[in-house]
Amino acid sequence: MNVRRLTYTLMYFSVISLGWTNPSFAGTILFQERFEDVNMSSREWYDNTNPILSSLEHVANSTKSVEFHFSKGAVLPNNGSTMRKKILDTDSVYISYYVKYSSSWVGSGVSYHPHEFYLLTNKDTDWIGPAYTHLTVYLEENAGKPLIAIQDGVNIDTANIGKDLTTITEKRGVAGCNGDSDGYGNGDCYANGGAYWNGKIWKASSVIFSNVTGPNYKSEWHLIEAYVKLNSIANSKAVKDGIIQYWFDGSPVLDYKNVVFRTAINPDMKFNQFIIGPYIGVGSPVDQTFWVDNLVVATDRTTNTQPSSPQNLRIVTVK
Numbered sequence: 001m002n003v004r005r006l007t008y009t010l011m012y013f014s015v016i017s018l019g020w021t022n023p024s025f026a027g028t029i030l031f032q033e034r035f036e037d038v039n040m041s042s043r044e045w046y047d048n049t050n051p052i053l054s055s056l057e058h059v060a061n062s063t064k065s066v067e068f069h070f071s072k073g074a075v076l077p078n079n080g081s082t083m084r085k086k087i088l089d090t091d092s093v094y095i096s097y098y099v100k101y102s103s104s105w106v107g108s109g110v111s112y113h114p115h116e117f118y119l120l121t122n123k124d125t126d127w128i129g130p131a132y133t134h135l136t137v138y139l140e141e142n143a144g145k146p147l148i149a150i151q152d153g154v155n156i157d158t159a160n161i162g163k164d165l166t167t168i169t170e171k172r173g174v175a176g177c178n179g180d181s182d183g184y185g186n187g188d189c190y191a192n193g194g195a196y197w198n199g200k201i202w203k204a205s206s207v208i209f210s211n212v213t214g215p216n217y218k219s220e221w222h223l224i225e226a227y228v229k230l231n232s233i234a235n236s237k238a239v240k241d242g243i244i245q246y247w248f249d250g251s252p253v254l255d256y257k258n259v260v261f262r263t264a265i266n267p268d269m270k271f272n273q274f275i276i277g278p279y280i281g282v283g284s285p286v287d288q289t290f291w292v293d294n295l296v297v298a299t300d301r302t303t304n305t306q307p308s309s310p311q312n313l314r315i316v317t318v319k
Contacts, residue, residue, distance in 0.1 A: 029297075035051070035053055035062075035293060036064050038051065040083065045084065046085070046126075052079040053065065054067040062293050065291040065293035069288075070289070071284065073284060083276040087297060091229060091271070092227070093119055093299065094225070094297070095224075097223075098222065098223055099290060101209065102288050102290065103219045105288045108281070110282055112281075115130075115280075116141070117139040117140065117277075120271070121133070122268075123154075123266055124154075132192075134155055135155075135262060136150065137261075139226050143207070144211070145209075146208050149203075150199070150200050151199050152173050152198065155171075155263070155266070156177045170263040175199055181238065182258060184200065202259075204254065208248050227300070228242075228243060228261075230242055230270070230271070231259060233263075233267040240260055
C-alpha cells in the first residue's frame with residue numbers, strides 16, 4: 001500500500017473538484033477582496049462603501065459577488081459612485097478578478113466606455129476625478145474587446161497642442177496632444193472646458209467576450225488578468241520600456257513591452273490607488289448588469305496560472 005501516493009492523488013483531485021480561485025503570485029499581494037460582506041470600510045475602501053452584493057451570482061468557493069446594475073439610460077450603476085482603495089506605492093500592478101456579464105450586456109453601444117477599473121498615482125490626491133490626472137490607467141472592455149487605456153491630461157503642454165514635443169522636452173503629455181511618445185500613435189486630444197484632455201488605447205483586435213454560447217460566452221464567469229508596469233527614466237528622459245499585458249482565462253490578449261506612461265518630469269511617479277468605478281457617459285442603452293468576484297491586486301504575476309497536472313499518478317486502493 002502506497003499511502004503517500006494515495007494521499008497526494010486524493011489531494012490533487014480535491015483541488016480540481018473545488019476549482020482554483022486565482023493564480024498564485026510572484027510579487028507582493030497588495031490586497032484581496034472576495035466581496036463576501038458589505039463591511040468595505042473595515043477593509044479600507046472609501047468613497048462608495050455600500051456596494052450591492054449578489055448571493056445568486058458568484059464563482060466556486062464563494063458565496064457572493066459585487067453587482068453593478070445599470071438601468072436603461074443610467075450613467076452610474078444602482079450602487080452609485082466609485083469604490084476607492086489606496087495601495088502601497090509601486091511601479092507595477094497586477095490585477096486578477098472574475099467577471100460575468102448579463103446576457104443583455106451591450107456596454108455603452110458606442111466606441112468608448114463603459115469604464116470599469118482604474119489605477120491612479122501618487123501625483124494626485126486621494127479624491128481626484130479619474131479622467132483628468134497626471135496618469136490614469138483604465139482596464140475595461142468595449143463591444144466585447146478588452147482594452148487598457150491611459151490619460152494624463154494634467155501633463156499636457158497646452159501652449160503646444162498638436163506639436164511633437166517628444167524629442168524636445170519632457171514637459172508634455174504622453175497620452176495625446178504633444179506627439180507620439182512610444183510609437184503607438186498620437187493618441188486622442190480634445191478641448192474640455194478650459195482644459196485639454198487626452199487618451200491612448202491598447203485594444204484587442206477581435207471580440208473576446210462573445211455573445212454566442214461557448215467557451216468565451218460573456219454570460220459565464222471568466223478570469224481576467226492584467227499587468228501594467230511604469231516605464232523607467234534614464235539620463236533625465238523617458239525610456240520606452242513600460243509594460244501592458246492582459247489575459248483572458250489564462251490566454252494572452254494584449255502584450256506590449258515598450259510603452260511610455262511617464263516622462264522625466266515625474267520620475268518618482270508610482271501607482272497608489274485602485275478604483276472600481278463603472279461609468280457609461282452616454283447613458284446605458286439597455287438594462288444590463290455585470291458581476292465581479294475574487295479580486296486580487298498584487299505587484300507581479302507568476303507565469304503558472306493553473307496547477308500543473310501531476311504526472312505518472314495512479315489510484316491506489318487502501319485495504
